[in-house]
Amino acid sequence: MPDIQLTCSVSGQPFTITxxxxxxxxxxxxxxxxxxxxxxxxxxxxxRNELHLYKRTCDMCSATVFxxxxxxxxxxxxxxxxxxxxxxxxxxxxxxxxxxxxxFDQYHELLMTVPKAAALQLGNENCDYNALVAFSKNAYMSPxxxxxxxxxxxxxxxxxxxxxxxxxxxxxxxxxxxxxxxNCYSSHHLVNCRNCLDSSFLSDCSNCQxxxxxxxxxNKKFCFKNQQYSQEDYKTILKNYATQPTKNTIxxxxxxxxxxPQRSSIQMNSENCTGDYIYNSQNAFECFDCFDLQDCKxxxxxADVKDSMDILxxxxxxxxxxxxxxxxxxxxxxxxxxxxxxxxxxxxxxxxFYLLDSxxxxxxxxxxxxxxxxxxxxxxxxxxxxxxxIDHMKGTGEYGEFFPIKISxxxxxxxxxxxxxxxxxxxxxxxGYPWKEIQAKEYASPTASVPENIASTPDSIMGELLACTKxxxxxxxxxxxxxxxxxxxxxxxKHCTECRLKELDSFKNPRQLIDSNCSNxxxxxxxxxxxxSGAVVYCEKCYLNWVN
Ligand SMILES: [Zn+2]
Ligand SMILES: [Zn+2]
Ligand SMILES: [Zn+2]
Numbered sequence: 001m002p003d004i005q006l007t008c009s010v011s012g013q014p015f016t017i018t019x020x021x022x023x024x025x026x027x028x029x030x031x032x033x034x035x036x037x038x039x040x041x042x043x044x045x046x047x048r049n050e051l052h053l054y055k056r057t058c059d060m061c062s063a064t065v066f067x068x069x070x071x072x073x074x075x076x077x078x079x080x081x082x083x084x085x086x087x088x089x090x091x092x093x094x095x096x097x098x099x100x101x102x103x104f105d106q107y108h109e110l111l112m113t114v115p116k117a118a119a120l121q122l123g124n125e126n127c128d129y130n131a132l133v134a135f136s137k138n139a140y141m142s143p144x145x146x147x148x149x150x151x152x153x154x155x156x157x158x159x160x161x162x163x164x165x166x167x168x169x170x171x172x173x174x175x176x177x178x179x180x181x182x183n184c185y186s187s188h189h190l191v192n193c194r195n196c197l198d199s200s201f202l203s204d205c206s207n208c209q210x211x212x213x214x215x216x217x218x219n220k221k222f223c224f225k226n227q228q229y230s231q232e233d234y235k236t237i238l239k240n241y242a243t244q245p246t247k248n249t250i251x252x253x254x255x256x257x258x259x260x261p262q263r264s265s266i267q268m269n270s271e272n273c274t275g276d277y278i279y280n281s282q283n284a285f286e287c288f289d290c291f292d293l294q295d296c297k298x299x300x301x302x303a304d305v306k307d308s309m310d311i312l313x314x315x316x317x318x319x320x321x322x323x324x325x326x327x328x329x330x331x332x333x334x335x336x337x338x339x340x341x342x343x344x345x346x347x348x349x350x351x352x353f354y355l356l357d358s359x360x361x362x363x364x365x366x367x368x369x370x371x372x373x374x375x376x377x378x379x380x381x382x383x384x385x386x387x388x389x390i391d392h393m394k395g396t397g398e399y400g401e402f403f404p405i406k407i408s409x410x411x412x413x414x415x416x417x418x419x420x421x422x423x424x425x426x427x428x429x430x431x432g433y434p435w436k437e438i439q440a441k442e443y444a445s446p447t448a449s450v451p452e453n454i455a456s457t458p459d460s461i462m463g464e465l466l467a468c469t470k471x472x473x474x475x476x477x478x479x480x481x482x483x484x485x486x487x488x489x490x491x492x493x494k495h496c497t498e499c500r501l502k503e504l505d506s507f508k509n510p511r512q513l514i515d516s517n518c519s520n521x522x523x524x525x526x527x528x529x530x531x532x533s534g535a536v537v538y539c540e541k542c543y544l545n546w547v548n
Contacts, residue, residue, distance in 0.1 A: 050143030
């Protein structure tokens, strides 16, 4: 089977289907994709909203809830407790399939009538103000995280405690303003570090303690800008920086990192992979921010996945899956789904838990199987009808495609697509993607400003309405986060949640691979460092030589 060249039906860009891609599509019995990988990612990401929470009432018990859905959505929204209860049955919204109409039109009608969970959560304690959090306690605005405790604004992290304003942390404690770190303690402003403690402003460091503003260090103590100092001199340096605005320190840190050789691609304990920020993986191609992958392609922010393609934010015991956004845990041969959990052999499902061998369903929150458009069938009826629907969908050109953007319950700029692949209002409207007009009420005049250092930040800051110094959006500081800033002696944030995440992301390259050459040995490399950045980019071998 030679490679196949196709043209993306959305962007008009050419893309390649390799021999192994073809083998995968054959194995899971789907036609070749018609969109390029980037447009497929955009389409999936429009179904996930993790950052925009709205205050509204539960349509069952009238409790006030924080919901990923605004008050103007068509379908009922239930609080987490009501959604998970037996007080409603998704099967009562069942529809018969109509072979005279396209599948997505009928699925859209189902999607707009079945009640939705204010926020999809599983097994949490005191985590109301979160979307997509599981097995956690006292988490706040920490979407996509699991097994976290007392974490605030810490997205897509696991097994962490007392962390704040961070992204992609794994087994960290008392860490702030950090991204892609593992097993770090009592530190802040770390990027891609492992086993570091009592440190700040570090990039790609391992086993360091009491280090400040360093990059690529291994097993060091009392270093500043990669130079060794005595404990006393190190303390004096820290003292001088303590009075400098954090903004300036961040700027200096970035300039320092950029003055040094860069790793072509961040891959730890991985073999035969392409992408960036890949950990403990084998044969993972064009994957970003992933852990424990095996034989995967086009994965974003996933963990523990085997033999799968095109997945965003989905983890834990996933195998042979395709075109999924959010959710996770024990899915086998699951395709075209938003938040599928333990739903093997199911396709085209939205927020379904423990739903086996089903097609085109929404809102199943208990064990079931052989359902189509929320209607239960016998095993035999199910198999026949499903085969007929797939044939019908092949005729309409729908089978093999993820849900179209226009049926997403979210507007483009409310969804994860705006974070991953931002568009302006004009670009969005031109492409026919729905756009949410921002409410003026989110931009009230601030009642206070955040001081440069934590020592002069009064307790009263918690009652103030603050305004982001970048985008003017209002935000607040909660008591639990202030406690962590004080423990770590770091300033409270001057930016809103979204801008804080953007700032963390600014330490990473755009998630796009470019063919280049090692600046040292000229060997061919793939890197995410854009050519115009002027960075000195080393292949893994040269980089490790430089580090050691
Ligand atoms: Zn309720
Ligand atoms: Zn902002
Ligand atoms: Zn090299």
